[in-house]
Amino acid sequence: MKITIKTFAHFKDICGFQEKELTVSDNITISDILREITRLHPEMHKHATSVLCAINQEYKDLNYRLNDGDKLALFPPVSGG
Amino acid sequence: MKITIKTFAHFKDICGFQEKELTVSDNITISDILREITRLHPEMHKHATSVLCAINQEYKDLNYRLNDGDKLALFPPVSGG
Amino acid sequence: MNEITFQKDPITQATINSKIGTHLDGAIVTFIGRVRKNSRGREVLYLEYEIYEEMARKELQKIEKEAVDRWSLNTCIIIHRIGRVEISETSIFIAVSSPHRKESFLAAEFIIDEIKKSVPIWKKEFYNDGSEWISERS
């Protein structure tokens, strides 16, 4: 199935992309994807405990299983206001 | 000794004056003056428990003994803001 | 900057904004009290505020000093209308600023709460069929 990954703030700098289409296997979790991203971009490792995830603009936890067409966003703790 | 009495809001309506000079005996307390005013203006009676008193722009309680030249203010609970 | 003003004219915020906050301040909280059309179930036409001005100024200075000292405010501006005030007009304007927001929120609420307790100002409501002095705690 196909999903989109978006990154923000320093995660964008680390991963080197802002938005990317990806073909992934069925039943994949956010956790699985994050593990793969961390393998490709080891600097993500130190953010492992603070990363926030959203699917289609709604916060989700790492166990969430993605569906075809999902938009996954990965970002650090927010700092607006 | 001479003192001045000021009244505000509905106390002014009841007492019929805004500011008045008075000659009073030494050692008189606010309580004494208030008793005399209530005798002259019985409508003040129902405000006996809520009246606020100030001497020279500072809150004082009923036991305060006045000095020559003091400015006594008598007024109901405030309602600004 | 600290400022206490009693004024007969309407309070317009435009003239105030430029005075509020320094480059040290991350937070400004303002409180605006407005005259409501409806009070205790009666329709109010307008208000009049009476003030014991010398004492009101002293009491407000105490409140302002306590707030500024306690929460290290860099701005504390308090403006109260006196005389006749129309429906929906601002009767009181309070603005405080501080480096962080918690202090400004606490200070603004403290100031209006204290004003309502101790500053000698009284409100008279005018209705179609008369008027009445309002005493919050009587």
Next chain:
Amino acid sequence: MNEITFQKDPITQATINSKIGTHLDGAIVTFIGRVRKNSRGREVLYLEYEIYEEMARKELQKIEKEAVDRWSLNTCIIIHRIGRVEISETSIFIAVSSPHRKESFLAAEFIIDEIKKSVPIWKKEFYNDGSEWISERS
């Protein structure tokens, strides 16, 4: 009236004031967040805010709805700057109104607290010698 705005241009209060409050409201509380020159001991030249706008709007709508429902607000206006923001400029403006003051104070503080927890906006500080993404809780 309820309103959520993200804007690149400076926030000027003049245009906002007329929208705030109804004749039912005795209280308006505003919170203004400003960019401070000094952050964590470093001198900041300016900021940039990045936003995940579709999600930020949804999160803000949830916060606004909760505040309006919980405290029966008649006004809830939230404006957040995005992009480059200079020192002493307003980064966020919140205005709420309600019949009585307690509700407006609680709501304004709730809204800014929640925004800082959940709305996907990130601040990058620029210094003389570089820049840094700020993550409040990392």
